[in-house]
Amino acid sequence: MTSKPILFFILSFSVIACAKNRPISLDIQCDNDIKLATKHLKASTDELDKDIRKKIDNLVRAAKIQQQHAEYPSCIDKAQRALTLLKADEQSKDSK
Numbered sequence: 037m038t039s040k041p042i043l044f045f046i047l048s049f050s051v052i053a054c055a056k057n058r059p060i061s062l063d064i065q066c067d068n069d070i071k072l073a074t075k076h077l078k079a080s081t082d083e084l085d086k087d088i089r090k091k092i093d094n095l096v097r098a099a100k101i102q103q104q105h106a107e108y109p110s111c112i113d114k115a116q117r118a119l120t121l122l123k124a125d126e127q128s129k130d131s132k
Contacts, residue, residue, distance in 0.1 A: 062108035069115030070099050076122045088125055092118045 060068075073096050081089060095118035102111035 062112065063103075063106075066099070066103050066108045066111040066115065069112055069119065070096060070103065073099070073115050073118040073122070076119065080122065080126070084125060088121060092121050095121070 073092070077084075077089070077092055077096065084092070095114045099111045099114035099118070102108070102114060
């Protein structure tokens with residue numbers, strides 16, 4: 037009889053632990069990545085080369101279009117590529 041309450045508590049704790057480690061949904065990640073890329077692009081517009089700035093801006097715009105069509109993996113890919121280009125440009129300027 038005492039094993040049932042113990043089993044109940046163990047199962048309850050495992051369900052709570054799994055719920056806390058839930059991954060972010062793709063639509064939220066897409067939106068967060070777009071916002072982050074836009075923020076970094078606006079902050080470093082003066083420092084970026086014209087071609088790189090245009091490339092990053094186009095990636096962010098394409099990500100927004102993918103988001104509107106609920107193509108979240110493609111949206112995340114484009115936003116992440118924009119962030120990668122921003123970071124690569126920052127690192128190349130730091131090494132000079």
